[in-house]
Amino acid sequence: MALKNAVYENYERLRDKKGLNNAQVATAAKIPMSTIYDWAAGRYMPKTDKLMAIAKVLEVTLEELLNVKED
Numbered sequence: 001m002a003l004k005n006a007v008y009e010n011y012e013r014l015r016d017k018k019g020l021n022n023a024q025v026a027t028a029a030k031i032p033m034s035t036i037y038d039w040a041a042g043r044y045m046p047k048t049d050k051l052m053a054i055a056k057v058l059e060v061t062l063e064e065l066l067n068v069k070e071d
Contacts, residue, residue, distance in 0.1 A: 004043055007045070007066055008039050008040055008042075010066075010067060011058075011065060014058045014060055014064070014065065017049060018057075018058055018059070020058075022026075022036045022037075022040075024055050026053060028057040029050070029053035029054050029056070029057045030053060031046070031053060031054070035050055051065060051066070
């Protein structure tokens with residue numbers, strides 16, 4: 001579960017950097033908002049196809065989206 005939250009936190013950072021909100025990302029990626037809500041809550045890790053769509057909207061690679069650096 002910790003990895004899911006760390007990946008979501010990385011997503012939030014990348015999303016904020018692009019000046020987008022969750023609804024804008026979901027709409028552009030053509031995924032349900034529930035996917036992002038469940039991901040944020042740690043109940044769900046989006047499948048690869050959804051992560052790829054999110055990465056495309058954020059203009060990063062899948063690897064960059066999944067990259068979690070420890071401080």
